[in-house]
Amino acid sequence: MGLKKYILFSIIFIVAVGAYVYSFNGDTYTLTFFGVPLSLKVALWVVLPTVILVVTSVLHMVFYSFKNYLIQRNLQKDYKTYLQYVKYHMLGDRKNMNFTTKWYDLPARVLNHFKFDATHDASDINDDELKEVIDILKKIESGEYVSLKKYKLPKDNYFVKKNILNKLSNDKKESENILKNCEDKSNEICQKAFEIYCTYASFSDIKKQDFEIKKEIFDKLMQRFEDKEDDFKLSVDELKELLKQFDFDKRDYLMYAKKLKTLLGPEAVLSTFETLSNEKEEALQAYLYLLFEFQMIDKARELLLSLQSKECKKFKYILELKDCGKNFDIDIFFDI
Secondary structure: OOHHHHHHHHHHHHHHHHHHHHHHOOOEEEEEEOOEEEEEEHHHHHHHHHHHHHHHHHHHHHHHHHHHHHHHHHHHHHHHHHHHHHHHHHOOOOOOOOOOOHHHHHHHHHHOOOOOOOOOOOOOOOOHHHHHHHHHHHHHHOOOOOOOHHHOOOOOOHHHHHHHHHHHHHOOOHHHHHHHOOOOOOOHHHHHHHHHHOOOOOHHHHHHOOOOOOHHHHHHHHHHHHOOOOOOOOOHHHHHHHHHOOOOOHHHHHHHHHHHHHHOOHHHHHHHHHHHHHHOHHHHHHHHHHHHHOOOHHHHHHHHHOOOOHHHHHHHHHHHHHHOOOOOOHHHHOOO
């Protein structure tokens, strides 16, 4: 029974009892309380205990109704807070949120030990905001770029970085905007932006970015240099400087010598690897390879006579074959 009905039926009951008593006894009765006489109709004295009981019971119900209201209000508030907590947990941004009730504090703590998987079906979730977050995360994981500004996530957040990488993959030109704001050049996003920038920018523009050109980047530049449809250019001096800065092994230098012999021409490629062989012992075999490739036998002989390295034994055998008038493709001696 509701409070209003309880009060209404109590009043009706009190009035009915008072009227009934008054109908057969309308006299006045006096009682003394602490020396003070109090005169009331007999009917009122009869219903007075009931009135006191009704008033105290109403106060009791009002108190517990208000207490229950506060509990329900706190639960509703915690429910909204918990939804926000779940949302940011999904986004990988674990915020500290306070709960006023124990019923949500424990689930929030337990949630910290679980990782959200955006690939799972979320059709049974009936909260629109959470559904929106799940939809956004699915798009990011699938390679799409979406706006995350409204969530104000930190820069090192996984989904923020993945989202930027998606944008880079979908639009190479975006790398220029990222590189303009790169304070930490070792940052994963900056490194990826530079890598993509190197797939279309000129070498002069690449150098302006002042990034370290790693071996992986150099390989991409070489691929562009080999591509006849790409207008990417490298001068002989620029190639020399690039080749010098890496700790290539003998096999690497042989591979680049084979590639560059057709791209640069005899004079340029010989000059490049002669300089390299004077500074890096690992480039010596590549230089000898080019001397034999371009039939500069006398110069190769002179160089081999000055070398005592056992590793040049293969070239000495090649020289002996050449002296015997044998013609063959020198590449058969090298697995490159």
